[in-house]
Amino acid sequence: MNPRRKKRLLAVIAIIFGVGSAIGLMLYALQENINLFYTPTELIDGKGENKEKPFIGQKLRIGGMVVPGSVVRDEDSLDVSFKLMDTGPTVTIRYEGILPDLFREGQGIVAQGTLVEPNVIEAFEVLAKHDEEYMPPEVAEALKGIKHEKPKYNLNNEN
Template sequence: MNPRRKKRLTWTLGLIAGVAVAFSVILYALSQNIDLFYTPSEVIEGKGKDAVKPEVGQRLRIGGMVVEDSVRRNPETLEVEFRVTDIGPEVKILYTGILPDLFREGQGIVAQGVMIEPTVMQATEVLAKHDEEYMPPELAEQMKGIKHVNPNTSGAYDEQGGDQ
């Protein structure tokens, strides 16, 4: 092999190795910042796409409905404890801070934090989900007399294709 080809081969292999190292460093950095989304059933039973239960100490997001009569507030601090469920098991969420205005029992929420026990999460952030049909009360009052028809319900149109 002549020296010119040898030099090109060395540069090419060095470039490929550099790109591979840079790509692996980027993937490693991203994996440290990814918060996977789980439902309470997936946390407790390990069901779902991956069938992998989260480990204690893992950062994640849990989404579900706040269980009725499960919210416990410490009157002297901002500590709140509540349970979240989907269709089966429940996960206890511990949170210190001010909850969103839309937070209430029976409401859908997403909590982001760290698992401290197999069924207990220490949340750093709680987000309340709202209905897509939400309308501020002031606007609803101004619009009295105007009938809002939900396009997702049947009966929005009669059989001939016209409005009801």
């Protein structure tokens, strides 16, 4: 083989190897930033046909209904703990910060955070349903058949 062709071939192989390595490293880095959506039942029992469960330390999103009577607020800080449910088991969500104005017991929410125990999530963001009609499609599909209870108080001071 001609020495000039040999140099070109090595250069092409080096470029292909470099581009392939860069793509591989980018995909590996992005793998840790994927936030998968779970319901409390999927988190406990596993998701999909293989019943795959998330690992401790994994970032994820979870959606469900706040269990009435489960909200516990720390008096000295902004720490809040509450339970989330769908049709099966409950999951505990711990959050430090100010909850959305629409956050209520019996309300549908989506929390984004890190799994710290098999049924405990340390949330860094809590989103509440913004009106009676809207719910993210993932949450609506997961919560079919759950009875939604409206708060027992009236915001308009009407009887």
